[in-house]
Amino acid sequence: MAALTPLTVAIGSADARTDIANPIAQSSEIPAALPVDPAGLIQLIGSAARYSKPALQTVARFVVPGDQWDSFNEIITHESNWQVFAINPTSGAYGLAQALPAHKMFSEGPDWMFNPLTQIRWAYRYMVARYGSPNAAWDFWQAHNWY
Numbered sequence: 001m002a003a004l005t006p007l008t009v010a011i012g013s014a015d016a017r018t019d020i021a022n023p024i025a026q027s028s029e030i031p032a033a034l035p036v037d038p039a040g041l042i043q044l045i046g047s048a049a050r051y052s053k054p055a056l057q058t059v060a061r062f063v064v065p066g067d068q069w070d071s072f073n074e075i076i077t078h079e080s081n082w083q084v085f086a087i088n089p090t091s092g093a094y095g096l097a098q099a100l101p102a103h104k105m106f107s108e109g110p111d112w113m114f115n116p117l118t119q120i121r122w123a124y125r126y127m128v129a130r131y132g133s134p135n136a137a138w139d140f141w142q143a144h145n146w147y
Helices: 038-045 053-060 066-080 102-108 116-131 134-144
Strands: 007-010 017-019 033-035
Touching (some): 053 066, 053 116, 116 134
């Protein structure tokens, strides 16, 4: 198999794609660009395993910095157990990160309802924007049982 390189798209510019070696710097800052399809993994995973927890976690590792991974994983596991189509019947929260209202994930892409990568990217950016990092979001989650 040929070497795979993640593609990125600059935020606010759906056509500005470039190859990069490290899609996300090892920091908690909101990056200027996030992977569109890290290493083509969504296509490589295949339809049968496409939305399995291990497959989604593999994709998410291309978006979330290593020092933030454990916290990100804990939040998504607690919120949806990595179920892309998870819906809270009481609140209407939706997706991997249980966005409320669900449609705010549209800010990351029009395919937010069914594309796990869009949901992962949105979740990471949300945690950084609201709490400073997934680690800080997990600290909040543990104290309040929500984030």
